[in-house]
Amino acid sequence: MLLYIHVPFCRAKCRYCAFYSRPGCDDAAMGAWARAIDADLRAWGEALRGEAELAPGFLADGTDGTYGRHGVFSSGRGPLRPRVTSVFFGGGTPSLLSPALLGRLLDRASREFTFADGIEISMEANPESMTPEKAAGFRAAGVSRVSLGVQALDDSLLAAVGRVHSRADALRAYEGLRRAGFDSVGLDFIWGLPGESLASWRAQLEEAATLRPDHVSCYGLTLEEGTPLFAERDSLDLPGEDVQAAMYAGCGELLEQHGYRQYEISNYALPGHECRHNLGYWLGEDYLGLGPSAVSSMRGLRWSQPADLAEWLAAPRGQRPGPELCEELSFREQAEELVMLRLRTARGLPLEEYRRFTGRDFAADNAALIAGLCAEGLARMESGPEGPRFALTRPGMLISNAVIEQCFESIPNAPASA
Numbered sequence: 333m334l335l336y337i338h339v340p341f342c343r344a345k346c347r348y349c350a351f352y353s354r355p356g357c358d359d360a361a362m363g364a365w366a367r368a369i370d371a372d373l374r375a376w377g378e379a380l381r382g383e384a385e386l387a388p389g390f391l392a393d394g395t396d397g398t399y400g401r402h403g404v405f406s407s408g409r410g411p412l413r414p415r416v417t418s419v420f421f422g423g424g425t426p427s428l429l430s431p432a433l434l435g436r437l438l439d440r441a442s443r444e445f446t447f448a449d450g451i452e453i454s455m456e457a458n459p460e461s462m463t464p465e466k467a468a469g470f471r472a473a474g475v476s477r478v479s480l481g482v483q484a485l486d487d488s489l490l491a492a493v494g495r496v497h498s499r500a501d502a503l504r505a506y507e508g509l510r511r512a513g514f515d516s517v518g519l520d521f522i523w524g525l526p527g528e529s530l531a532s533w534r535a536q537l538e539e540a541a542t543l544r545p546d547h548v549s550c551y552g553l554t555l556e557e558g559t560p561l562f563a564e565r566d567s568l569d570l571p572g573e574d575v576q577a578a579m580y581a582g583c584g585e586l587l588e589q590h591g592y593r594q595y596e597i598s599n600y601a602l603p604g605h606e607c608r609h610n611l612g613y614w615l616g617e618d619y620l621g622l623g624p625s626a627v628s629s630m631r632g633l634r635w636s637q638p639a640d641l642a643e644w645l646a647a648p649r650g651q652r653p654g655p656e657l658c659e660e661l662s663f664r665e666q667a668e669e670l671v672m673l674r675l676r677t678a679r680g681l682p683l684e685e686y687r688r689f690t691g692r693d694f695a696a697d698n699a700a701l702i703a704g705l706c707a708e709g710l711a712r713m714e715s716g717p718e719g720p721r722f723a724l725t726r727p728g729m730l731i732s733n734a735v736i737e738q739c740f741e742s743i744p745n746a747p748a749s750a
């Protein structure tokens with residue numbers, strides 16, 4: 333199981349951001365949030381050990397010491413601490429927390445859940461709040477992996493999207509993280525910012541690659557409804573479609589020349605530094621999300637916490653929210669998710685996994701589509717130890733949503749064997 337903790341605080345709101353977070357650093361609100369997370373960890377730990385009926389109707393699905401319909405172990409044979417392979421502090425801005433507070437929450441989590449050997453403990457960080465002292469403190473608290481939200485190495489681009497840090501802040505924070513000795517340090521970028529040229533993007537990436545981060549994420553800017561940038565969309569100086577395609581393709585080529593391997597649409601890593609937490613999402617692992625707006629998913633049941641701090645604080649701890657925030661995915665929705673998530677990865681969709689879930693032969697059901705995509709260089713068939721796989725190429729990844737939609741058409745409404 334993966335454990336995600338959402339830290340809903342930011343120093344200021346970036347102009348493109350649609351994540352739930354509150355601007356401004358309010359110590360009282362942060363204290364209340366931390367107490368509620370601590371209580372959630374206790375309550376979910378207890379509930380998932382099968383020792384209390386804190387989530388009525390959820391635990392009742394299990395029967396005889398096996399995973400129940402929703403994947404929650406609910407044996408009556410004594411305590412079983414769900415095994416956690418990854419903890420991820422995301423946000424918001426987790427680096428606004430003090431290392432001591434983050435350490436206390438990690439300690440609580442380790443007492444409530446079984447931490448797997450070699451567990452990955454990640455946090456997102458923003459340059460303006462990651463001082464060398466805090467970097468050392470987070471490392472000492474047990475964090476192994478940090479994703480630094482650089483977004484751009486150009487002050488005018490950063491200002492255009494309302495980031496509160498500068499290029500110098502980003503370089504200083506990176507240096508502090510390196511000195512602190514984390515196992516993995518990643519740099520996160522956004523391409524296609526207002527006013528950004530292809531040459532500027534390439535220069536920033538070149539500079540990033542020479543810093544030798546272990547991991548690089550490069551997301552294309554999306555204009556999310558409700559954000560200031562969305563409201564100004566008609567007057568923004570955004571790169572055209574051709575330039576954006578060149579930004580995406582060039583990014584992969586440049587990073588590969590520097591030894592990085594693309595393992596997902598927007599993610600690149602030096603060998604052995606892939607983010608195991610995010611890979612877990614894409615490979616369909618169960619996850620428990622705590623904090624306002626956090627999403628959880630266990631064997632076909634999906635729920636999200638209220639995306640409002642006050643509402644989330646007022647909710648009972650350690651329980652799934654009501655039906656308005658909880659859904660049971662149909663067989664077809666689960667099959668679509670399997671296809672969509674696997675095709676995000678460079679490894680692609682193992683056809684045997686698809687067959688086990690749906691009872692169908694993906695290659696036969698999509699023969700014409702696959703042949704067409706392969707002929708256009710948008711996809712490829714590969715073979716690996718687990719048999720054939722269908723994967724998107726980099727040009728295919730650029731239009732992944734359209735390709736994945738086409739793959740959905742052959743998915744049955746029920747497993748073939750039903």
Ligand code: SF4
Binds near residue numbers: 345
């Ligand atoms: S720092 Fe991150 S979470 Fe906070 S407003 Fe900016 S993009 Fe959103």
